[in-house]
């Protein structure tokens with residue numbers, strides 16, 4: 001829906017008319033393939049305008065002609081497809097103890113990836129230098145594809161427009177650091193996003209013909225720490241300072257009267273201090289079951305270690321308590337768990353389900369599904385590529401991209 005001035009100086013709503021070339025490209029990003037006739041039907045544009053838009057996108061290599069399509073009368077209408085492999089995005093999903101870096105195609109699909117162990121507490125320079133080396137490795141391995149953008153995911157609140165982390169509860173030394181500026185040497189747009197938000201975006205976009213579309217969802221990232229991302233009506237809810245959805249550092253519903261546990265953020269009684277990966281490692285050590293990292297917690301659960309199963313189930317209930325009010329307030333269609341701890345699967349999921357269905361308003365859970373992400377370790381980089389694509393192909397930037405790709409004859 002867009003707005004136009006009518007002759008009398010009043011704004012009028014123009015329904016579903018996609019006038020801009022970026023909006024025609026958005027149709028291809030959403031549907032993959034469309035015939036010329038499809039574009040005319042969906043956009044409401046005249047044939048000549050559609051021809052001009054398709055011509056511009058085709059000349060830039062953003063869509064490819066894939067031959068004849070269905071005929072709607074007379075001549076068959078030629079079909080076009082979004083050219084996902086026209087260029088690539090460099091993406092990195094940084095967690096507290098490691099990152100996944102990937103080259104993704106323009107549709108968000110990772111086609112080369114690598115991982116590194118890090119300690120996010122070492123600060124931005126040490127971690128981002130490792131990201132640089134991972135990017136160099138990926139570019140070398142993949143015959144240096146054309147890179148059109150960079151997406152960086154971090155486990156803390158992000159001031160999205162500035163590309164900086166703001167007041168991170170755990171990322172000591174990252175506060176205000178110019179992450180986008182660090183990558184300026186690549187000469188492409190850089191997007192910095194909270195890790196749980198990028199996962200939420202990846203979940204919200206359907207992939208494949210029969211994929212389920214999640215328009216209103218809460219994504220829970222469960223790793224060393226706990227984060228959540230909110231996507232409603234297909235848009236990330238960031239809040240006015242980028243802090244929306246940081247449920248890991250909201251107050252946990254303590255089940256007993258003991259003193260609230262200290263959290264990494266300096267506060268006490270946070271959800272993360274009970275249900276975060278680091279808290280589970282602490283609690284396992286206390287009962288004589290050593291686990292060096294979250295991966296070991298997961299493998300203990302999979303092997304049926306009684307203490308690990310008990311603690312992870314309990315963490316699931318506590319998470320469910322933390323999310324239940326959010327469900328009543330926002331009425332999401334899905335809650336999707338990702339991150340290393342989510343690999344515990346049903347053991348974790350059952351606790352979350354139990355409490356959410358028990359404590360949220362019945363109407364808010366009538367159609368709610370609570371599940372583990374099917375994107376695995378690539379949820380973050382996929383979402384980052386999609387967010388970077390949204391920026392690059394958005395109506396603000398698409399014209400300059402096309403001008404660069406197809407210099408005026």
Ligand SMILES: [Zn+2]
Nearest residue numbers: 249263265270
């Ligand atoms: Zn905390």
